[in-house]
Amino acid sequence: MSEPMISLKEITRVYDVGAEKVYALAGVDVDIHNNEYLSIMGPSGSGKSTLMNIIGCLDSPSGGLYNFEGESVHTMDDNQLASIRNQKIGFVFQTFNLLPKLTALRNVELPLIYANIPKDERMVQANLALEKVGLGDRVKHKPNELSGGQRQRVAIARALVTNPAIILADEPTGNLDSKSGEEIMKLFDELHAQGNTIILVTHEAYIAEHADRTITILDGKINTDITKHIKRDVS
Amino acid sequence: MLGLFKENLLIALGAVFANKTRALLTTLGIVIGILSVTMMGTLISGLDRSFEKSMSFLGRDVLFISKHAWFSNDNWWDIRNRPDIKLEYMDKIKQQSKFVTAISPTMQRHIDVSRGEESISGMALVGTTPEYVQTSTTNISEGRFITEGEDRSGSRVVVIGNDIAESLFKNISPIDEYVKIGPYKFRVIGVVEKQGKFMGLFSLDNQAIIPSGTYFRLFSRRGWIQLNAKVDEAHISEAKEEITGIMRRLRGLRPEEKDDFAINQQAAFEDQYNAIKLAIGGTGLFITVLSLVVGGIGIMNIMFVSVKERTREIGVRKAIGATRNMILGQFLIEAIFICLLGGLAGLSLAWIGSLLINKFVFPSAMPIWLAVISMGLSLLVGVISGIAPSFKAARLDPIEALRYE
Ligand SMILES: Nc1ncnc2c1ncn2[C@@H]1O[C@H](COP(=O)(O)OP(=O)(O)OP(=O)(O)O)[C@@H](O)[C@H]1O
Ligand SMILES: [Mg+2]
Numbered sequence: 001m002s003e004p005m006i007s008l009k010e011i012t013r014v015y016d017v018g019a020e021k022v023y024a025l026a027g028v029d030v031d032i033h034n035n036e037y038l039s040i041m042g043p044s045g046s047g048k049s050t051l052m053n054i055i056g057c058l059d060s061p062s063g064g065l066y067n068f069e070g071e072s073v074h075t076m077d078d079n080q081l082a083s084i085r086n087q088k089i090g091f092v093f094q095t096f097n098l099l100p101k102l103t104a105l106r107n108v109e110l111p112l113i114y115a116n117i118p119k120d121e122r123m124v125q126a127n128l129a130l131e132k133v134g135l136g137d138r139v140k141h142k143p144n145e146l147s148g149g150q151r152q153r154v155a156i157a158r159a160l161v162t163n164p165a166i167i168l169a170d171e172p173t174g175n176l177d178s179k180s181g182e183e184i185m186k187l188f189d190e191l192h193a194q195g196n197t198i199i200l201v202t203h204e205a206y207i208a209e210h211a212d213r214t215i216t217i218l219d220g221k222i223n224t225d226i227t228k229h230i231k232r233d234v235s
Numbered sequence: 236m237l238g239l240f241k242e243n244l245l246i247a248l249g250a251v252f253a254n255k256t257r258a259l260l261t262t263l264g265i266v267i268g269i270l271s272v273t274m275m276g277t278l279i280s281g282l283d284r285s286f287e288k289s290m291s292f293l294g295r296d297v298l299f300i301s302k303h304a305w306f307s308n309d310n311w312w313d314i315r316n317r318p319d320i321k322l323e324y325m326d327k328i329k330q331q332s333k334f335v336t337a338i339s340p341t342m343q344r345h346i347d348v349s350r351g352e353e354s355i356s357g358m359a360l361v362g363t364t365p366e367y368v369q370t371s372t373t374n375i376s377e378g379r380f381i382t383e384g385e386d387r388s389g390s391r392v393v394v395i396g397n398d399i400a401e402s403l404f405k406n407i408s409p410i411d412e413y414v415k416i417g418p419y420k421f422r423v424i425g426v427v428e429k430q431g432k433f434m435g436l437f438s439l440d441n442q443a444i445i446p447s448g449t450y451f452r453l454f455s456r457r458g459w460i461q462l463n464a465k466v467d468e469a470h471i472s473e474a475k476e477e478i479t480g481i482m483r484r485l486r487g488l489r490p491e492e493k494d495d496f497a498i499n500q501q502a503a504f505e506d507q508y509n510a511i512k513l514a515i516g517g518t519g520l521f522i523t524v525l526s527l528v529v530g531g532i533g534i535m536n537i538m539f540v541s542v543k544e545r546t547r548e549i550g551v552r553k554a555i556g557a558t559r560n561m562i563l564g565q566f567l568i569e570a571i572f573i574c575l576l577g578g579l580a581g582l583s584l585a586w587i588g589s590l591l592i593n594k595f596v597f598p599s600a601m602p603i604w605l606a607v608i609s610m611g612l613s614l615l616v617g618v619i620s621g622i623a624p625s626f627k628a629a630r631l632d633p634i635e636a637l638r639y640e
Contacts, residue, residue, distance in 0.1 A: 059633075078559055079560075083558075085555065085556045097550075114239075114557050
């Protein structure tokens with residue numbers, strides 16, 4: 001097998017709560033390869049979000065080793081981490097996290113602004129990303145003029161727009177009804193089929209079903225790590 | 236980088252317009268500060284110009300001998316009890332002085348001037364001699380000035396100021412026409428060129444100048460007299476000393492006695508004017524600094540509030556790849572933008588103010604450099620008041636920011 005895209009070794013994340021130390025992650029080892037479709041499950045408070053944030057370079061581990069595409073994240077400065085978040089990672093949040101005053105198009109355009117891409121090209125790419133998630137006809141809408149499912153699609157378009165190596169989604173369907181949730185999952189399936197690497201956190205087994213590999217976390221440690229061996233037909 | 240700057244500007248614009256009243260209130264300090272600094276500057280530069288113009292009327296090289304000093308703290312009673320300045324001094328001063336090249340008296344009172352039905356009141360009747368032309372900056376635009384003969388014989392001739400000429404003689408030349416000064420008929424022999432207002436206070440164009448002999452005969456023997464001595468400009472202070480000596484001898488003052496007369500010069504106005512300028516400048520500066528500091532603190536506060544309110548937004552921006560500097564820039568630009576907006580508002584108000592002053596008080600215009608300085612000042616306030624909140628925003632932890640409710 002090729003070198004993993006993401007390699008975590010003995011990753012810990014400790015919070016000091018008063019005098020007490022809380023181990024949100026208590027030593028996690030996991031390798032994630034290109035074009036994997038991975039779901040993370042586990043009870044509330046088990047450390048799923050913490051793990052996602054560390055993978056997404058939003059948070060730094062307290063201990064352990066994290067290599068992203070073969071490079072140690074620990075040696076990177078703030079600007080390099082920002083650049084990884086901008087170029088390599090697309091985040092999708094449970095609460096969408098769109099900027100309410102901006103239109104769908106402007107929201108999707110945002111990562112491209114930080115990537116210093118010229119305006120015309122930004123417009124082309126942002127429109128393309130919105131079309132890709134089926135919102136080509138909603139570009140001028142503000143988040144509060146869109147349904148929950150549509151908002152999450154805008155967020156996915158925003159995550160996609162820089163062509164990241166990996167999409168991280170922390171309970172992307174958690175705030176959606178099951179029908180919208182299913183639509184969002186179909187979108188992830190398509191993205192995966194197109195070659196994207198996807199990691200998603202979920203509480204629902206039927207959501208996790210979409211992934212090829214499922215990790216369960218318990219008390220900050222990996223409990224099970226199961227890869228389906230039935231190959232999906234890529235249609 | 237330019238693209239990002241433009242984006243930040245748009246974000247700032249959006250943020251400011253989303254909170255119009257708040258922005259308006261916070262910029263008030265800046266508006267007042269910039270308004271006061273520009274108004275002060277405009278006022279002073281206008282005053283300067285008007286002062287210079289007025290001073291040229293007095294003449295740098297003329298010493299004015301009169302009963303009292305123009306600006307003094309002398310006891311009013313002392314001044315009142317001083318003997319009058321006498322016309323006879325003129326010849327003696329001229330004989331004894333090395334420096335005096337010309338000397339003339341001025342006697343003055345208010346009077347009505349009329350022609351036919353038309354009458355204008357409150358004109359300045361001035362009695363003087365032909366040498367007045369040399370001791371003042373009076374230029375005759377039409378006709379001629381008083382002659383020696385007319386002065387000696389007490390002729391009823393008058394040289395009128397521009398305002399009088401314009402109000403009493405609408406369509407015809409005033410020369411050789413007659414006007415009534417008080418109850419007496421005078422022949423107009425000349426018109427003084429338009430001079431404008433002195434310090435924006437009183438018009439110099441409402442004078443009726445008549446021979447001193449005539450003045451004495453018809454109007455008053457006693458009263459206020461001032462002698463105007465034109466001297467060599469290079470030796471003005473020596474001339475002043477010399478004339479003081481001559482005057483003391485004329486008055487028979489013993490060495491221990493104080494002068495019972497005053498010798499004034501343009502410089503006295505300058506001193507007084509500089510004091511006024513300093514007062515205006517000081518007050519303006521005080522108001523400016525105060526309101527800019529208050530305004531700056533207000534903007535800093537509002538920026539802190541803005542950062543707090545937009546914590547989540549900052550988290551999102553960081554999550555999708557904004558660096559610290561980009562966030563810093565965003566908030567700094569917003570603070571600067573608010574300040575520049577306030578500065579611009581202050582500048583516009585000041586500009587309107589300067590137009591009003593120009594129209595109603597004295598000629599003035601806001602100097603360009605002042606506009607540049609005030610915008611620079613706004614920028615500075617923006618940077619200073621924006622830096623701390625912007626740093627706070629830039630240093631926010633993305634996870635905590637995203638979790639902020
Ligand atoms: N800032 C923090 N300070 C202290 N403890 C924290 C902090 N953030 C997370 N934790 C703790 O770390 C643990 C893991 O949190 P995390 O958010 O990763 O859980 P999770 O698995 O995502 O749960 P959920 O399914 O409810 O989202 C929890 O026990 C939480 O209390
Ligand atoms: Mg979570």
